Amino acid sequence: MISVVDLNTYPNYNQRTQNYSNPLRRAYFSYDNQQPVIPDNNDSSKTIATFGLLQIASIALQKASKWFGDKLMRGKEFTSFENVAKVAQTMIDKNKLNVSAYFINKDNIKKFPEYLRNALTPVANGENAFYMDSAKLAVAPEKKPSLILHELGHAINASKGKFLRFLQKSRIYSAYVPTAVLLANNMLQDKGCHSDFIEKHAGLIGFLAFLPTVIEEGLASYRGVNAAKKVLGKTANLKILKKNYFTAWLTYLIGAIGLGVASKAAVIANKNPNI
Ligand SMILES: [Zn+2]
Known part of the structure; x- marks a missing residue:
């Protein structure tokens, strides 16, 4: 832990030249009015320690997310390519989706318009799958066809009214x-509002802001699993599909926690320009 600076050991604290690059020292003094800032219970060494922990958490979360993402891409397929295609077609037909679904490989990628190729390259490489509402396009790698059922789940969500569409679009702002x-915090403070609600709950606010995405992702997977169950019944190993989709969902949950961490860190860094 970081030790607390003893004010008495720095009698010349009002001399700007003196070692003020030390964040601990800088945090204790206000250079504008040359008065020592007396730390309250929320003392700055604690704040700096919290900030450090948040940074460590952020790195750990990024690593965890990558680990789960890699795990998803290594996951087994739950059934044959033909069966997945059958379920996908049923999802499109039953929900009257105006969506094209493709399994992308290194050859058929060339048939897509230029502007989509960048986005489709990782799909052809087996590293991504997506649903693009503007293009009414759902794609999954040919090597990982089962991901298409989740993407069609997004397409169904988009077709089910404003609320689900809002959940889906909210991630753009995350x-x-x-x-x-x-x-928001600075604005309230400037208006003379002394409430530290936003500051205190910055982590929770960040987390909640990503929650619509977490929910919509879960729902897309649920629709995919449900369709597979209805079409294939016991002939497919749904456990594998559920496990793969759960792994994918965890990366979004981690994303929500990460956004909470980032929001909290942003507020702390703003309040303490020295860190
Ligand atoms: Zn998704």
């Missing part, structure tokens, strides 16, 4: 959440 939390 990258801005830490900044938004910060701005």
Whole structure:
């Protein structure tokens, strides 16, 4: 842990030149009014330690997410390619989806328009799958066809009204959440509001902002599994499919925690410009 600086050991604290690159020292003094800032219970060494822990957590979460992502891509297929295609077609027909589903490989990728190729390359390599609402397109790697059922689950969600569409689109804004939390907090403080609600709950707010995505992802998988169950019954090993989809879902849960961590860290860093 970081030790607390004894103010008495720094009698010349009001001299800007003195070792003020030390974050611990800087955190204790306000250089504007040349007065020592007396730390309250929420003392700055604690804050710096919290910030450090958040950074460690952030790295650990990124590693965990990558690990689960790799695990998903190594996962076995739960049934044959033909069976997956049959389930996919049933999902499209039953829900009257105006969506094209493709299994991408290194050859058929060339048939797609130029602007889609960048996004499709990882799919051809077996590293990604996606549903693009604007293009009404669901794609999965030919090597990992079962991912298409989840993507068609997204297509069904998009066809089920405004609320689910909102859940689906909300992720676009997730990258801005830490900044938004910060701005909201600063705005309230500027207006003379002394509530530290946002500051205190920044982590939870960040997490909740990503929750719609976590829920919509879970629902897309649920629809995929359900369709496979209805079409294939006991002939397919649904346990494998559920396990794969759960692994994928965990990466989103980790994403939500990560957004909470990032939001909290942003607020702390903003309040303590020295860290
Ligand atoms: Zn998804």
